[in-house]
Amino acid sequence: MHSIAIGFLALFTAASTALADGQTHYVGSEEAERAFWSELYTSGGDTLYCAASFNGMDTNLVASAVYSVRQIRRSLRCATTNQCAIKTPKYLYMVGDLHNLYPSQKEIEEELQNAQFTEIDEAQAKRIGVGDCELKTDFKAFEPADHAKGNAARAILYMHHEYKLPLPGPLEMFQRWHRLDPVDAMERIRNDRIASLQGTRNLFIDDPDAVERLGIP
Known part of the structure; x- marks a missing residue:
């Protein structure tokens, strides 16, 4: 756990009920990543972007934030863990949310650092x-x-x-x-496991039609 997490735990625990929903179990990315490997993916699984199978924790893998920490910080208009936690008490819960973390190869994370999801024209694409x-x-x-694409979306x-972050x-x-x-x-199995660990479910997995209702006045 980041040292900052301990200092702000009482602050945002008290404030969390007045903020957006979301999880209130894992405080910061380090705490979430420990649970990610030791409890969520203890028996292995498949990486998100390459569908590569693995058995348990692998030093070549990382817990990748789909909605990246950089994007979260940009949305909250803060630059560091300390600054973000002071400005937005829910911040450490956001970066510690297991629903946003998927296994990925380190090489992929390095290649895609700071990249944004989009649809790329074949003529312009690099592979x-x-x-x-x-x-x-x-x-x-x-x-x-x-x-x-569906899992990422x-x-x-x-x-x-959950956190009222911009798309x-x-x-x-x-x-x-x-x-x-x-x-x-x-x-669905992953959603159930995360719910048992942090107490929240992904609405759009439980009710796929809810995706189509987004944006409807």
Whole structure:
């Protein structure tokens, strides 16, 4: 746990009920990442962007924030953990939310650092390869493979819905990705596990039609 988390725990625990919903169990990314590997993915699973199987914690993997910490900070108009936690008591809960974390290879995270989700024209796309996985990128932009688009979209929409964060891309694009890659059994199991760990569920996994209702007056 970041040392800052201890100092602000009492502050934002008291304030959290007056803020947006979301989880109030994991305080900061380090605490969430420990639970991510030791409880959520203790038996392994598949990485998000490359669908690469793994067995338990792997030093070549990271817990990747789909709605990135950089994007959260930009949305809150703060620059550091300390500054963000003071300005927005819910901040450490945002970065510690398991619904927003997926396994990813370190090489992928390095390649996609600060990139934003988008749809990239084939003529402009560059492709980066990590093992057997090939990803479509452009300058500070990234389009996931079709098999990952729904999971990514529903994680983004969860963060938007629970914490009132702005969407880092057009709503219509995330709705298309949701339709292209519907909720599957493994995503439902993951949602159940996260609910048992941190006490919140992803609405858009439980009720996929809720995605289509977004943006309707």
